[in-house]
Amino acid sequence: RMIHHRRRVDANQSEIVAALQKIGCCVMDLSGSGKGVCDLIVMRSARMWLVEIKNLKGRGDILTPAQIKMHQAIANAGCEVRIIRTVDEALALVTT
Numbered sequence: 001r002m003i004h005h006r007r008r009v010d011a012n013q014s015e016i017v018a019a020l021q022k023i024g025c026c027v028m029d030l031s032g033s034g035k036g037v038c039d040l041i042v043m044r045s046a047r048m049w050l051v052e053i054k055n056l057k058g059r060g061d062i063l064t065p066a067q068i069k070m071h072q073a074i075a076n077a078g079c080e081v082r083i084i085r086t087v088d089e090a091l092a093l094v095t096t
Contacts, residue, residue: 012085013039013053019087020044025094036070038081044094050074050081051090061085 009031017027020042028041031053040051052071054061063071071081084090 010039010053010055012055012087016053016084016087016090020090020094023091023094034066036064036066036068038067038070038074042090042094047094049093050079051093052081052083054083054085056085 013031017029017040020027024044026043028043029039030037030041031039038050039053042049042051052063052067074081082093084093
């Protein structure tokens with residue numbers, strides 16, 4: 001029998017997703033995937049970003065060993081995971 005554990009979502013994720021969607025981004029939430037997979041895929045104006053959401057305070061700012069491994073694999077493929085902590089950082093990412 002397979003047991004599914006509910007993944008903890010960073011407290012600021014819903015407001016970041018809402019802000020991105022408000023300006024026309026397509027946001028795919030992958031936060032329930034586990035195994036170090038990034039939290040979001042964000043698309044706008046024929047561009048795409050892999051995004052890891054982290055809290056501003058507490059231990060939520062630390063990457064897990066699985067996230068570190070996944071980010072390295074993504075970097076080895078020539079791509080990047082952007083770490084975002086605030087709505088302002090998210091908006092700056094997709095508007096510059």
